Amino acid sequence: MTISDPRAFLTGLFTTAVARADPMLCLAAHLPPRPKGRLVVIGAGKASARMAEALEAHYGPCEGLIITRYGYNRPVSVEVLEAAHPVPDDAGVAATRRLMDLVSSLGADDQIIALISGGGSSLLCAPAKGLTLADKQTLNAALLASGMPISQMNIVRKQVSMVKGGRLAALAHPAQMLSLVISDVPGDDPAEIASGPTVGSAATRDMALAALDRWAVTLPAHIRAVIEGAPDPLAPDDPRLAGAELRIIAAPAQSLQAAKAEAEAQGVEVRLLGDALEGEARDLAAQQAAMALQIAEEGHPHPVLLLSGGECTVTRRGDGVGGPNAEYALAAAVALKGHPRVHVLACDTDGVDGAAEVAGAYAGPETLLQEVSAPDALASNDAHGFFGRIGGQIVTGPTLTNVNDFRAVLIMPQA
Template identity: 65%
Template sequence: MDDRETDTALLRRLFDRAVEVADPMRSLAAHLPPKPGGRVVVIGAGKASARMAEAVEAAWGPCEGLVITRYGHARPCQGIEVVEAAHPVPDAAGVAATRRMLALVAGLGADDFVLALISGGGSALLCAPAKGLTLSDKQAVARDLLASGAPISEINGVRKQLSAVKGGRLAAAAYPARMLALMVSDVPGDDPAHIASGPTVGDAGDVVRAAEVLADWGVTPPPAVAAHLAKGGAPVRPDDPRLSRVENVVYAAPSQSLEAAAVLARSEGIEVMLLGADIEGEARDVADQHATLALGLQRSRGGGTAPPLLILSGGELTVTRRGDGSGGPNAEYCLALALALAGAPGIHALACDTDGVDGIAEVAGATITPDTVARARAMKLDPDSALARNDAHGFFGALGDQVVTGPTLTNVNDFRAILIR
């Protein structure tokens, strides 16, 4: 195995470790209370929700309930029903399942208990258009915002104002039942209000800000959405009495996965620089910044006398859609990084989404090596053109450097690693 293959394999092991520690089957049970007496209803939404439900039943036995996950992410459960729906743009299956979930918690009493399992992806999967809006209205706004390059916090702020289930409305519907919401964070900062657009967390935003976000990012909403935002809504505020019996717990977060990868790297004699788990920004811009950092560190370390150095970071990058290619933020980051590094020897990198889905492609991300650009050009691939067209997945697919995991059944956001020798 040559150095390129050895370092790529090392980066993949670090990524796998980051995913492993966030697997609900390994991590959720420690945060469950003893199963309450009386009626217990389990609900949830997100890419990890089916795996979370599976973990709950492994601890508690068969339960009544319903969770909504992405197509292909279902798990076998004993009593909890698992429904698959579309992500990142909602579909009719998600709307129908959300209506059923709201009906399931309606009419619960003060002696009943609701366990809510919330993870990234729930913003699309848990879909109930606000009064006067349709699914097509929500789909149009989602598509345009996702292509605009807007950060996820801004996108989710808009989603809340167009929803009958987000921004605390799911928890309010279950009142006066007691609720524990266990969350897997996929958002920078791990704010429960932003995870899956906060269906169990009160909303501090407003329709004015939502309209401003659409304008800021060049999104023209459908007429019904514009009218809805103009007339205002009835938000569930954080101090709403209907949220008084809700406890929100973020039990798995990107920082934990990055630290697990760092521990593994240090055990193999590698120095680690953690840049943080909350990095946001345009994928190609962040790649340029990280390339400058990596090259500077390589120069300052004096060649082959220093131990290898690993730069780790997480967060959620964005892509402003400019072309007609196939690519997500992690693959686009890798492509821009390879171009910025310009074949610098001794630097390898990996960037992947921990849920196994980068953008809308069934690809986690990609790896790069010092000869990525040279190999591409020898194959008549144009990396600059691929970046201009947002075609990073096509580029790395042709090179054979995609990372394909299938559904990982968890979601703690982006994982980026740069190894410097």
């Protein structure tokens, strides 16, 4: 078969992957019958307002409180408060305090449905005793610049929060709680999604300290002291979690499978490399570019597509503007050296790559010809600046869901 526009083809697959995780399509099947007593809807994350919209489409108007990212609100009866992501702000602190007060006021006859998605780690901001918002901002910025995997970041975050690591569910005890969760973490561990506010965790203080040391994260002495003295998160068998149930309603694997099916329907051979890949974005890009070059040399008579998900990280080396998906695409372009038959797209399914309002980027055979400074841009972590100059950015706006990174490498056959 012939793909006349590889960029449009890859962008279409990304759109399919995002659509598969739309709460309007995947949430209702997980809802129980509406309880006869009081129902309170809470939530946190970039998809939480959309999840509330899907819930109310099934139940009708509800009461409660949702915290989501600026620009991610939806027209729902549940109150929606907006706050900053990925670095928390005053609005997030105030919103989290209101959420804590709400769940603390409920009793054993009340039912809570918690709508949790990626982004909740920053949006749920309740600094532990001895810390301020500025301290949390300092910690978050240091973690994001360190190259630490998200799973390790969340272990640290649980040590400095009054709501993460099951503590929000503990505040709601003895009310019954059902958490409906969209996964954005490799492996889909509920304890890692939004740092697990409604589920117990095996994370410990010692694990958090070990992560800080391994990734050489330097913190002010008083922040380090709070982490060293903080109690561990709630264990999974904590009695305060006895009334808490959790269901994952969407995950990266499902979105990748949807893209795979669409590509195969168009005659493309798809090789699924995994939905939980982690590591440095530039390193993964070099590995997958090498795979693509090998496939191109094999001379297949049909297009071959490499698909993968997970969550890459970027160790900040320069002062440019970039995110892990754009950096992956830029590093792949450098490694491919303008190969005439290989095309790359990497995007975050929430529409935000790093701190930029850009989902990710596309790189093709012409990328290095359009802008000669690719190695310099990569060295300074300026992937978004690079692709912005050549029109290679993928901009979606808020997608209202979040199932992590989507990476696609298309190897076209020889003419």
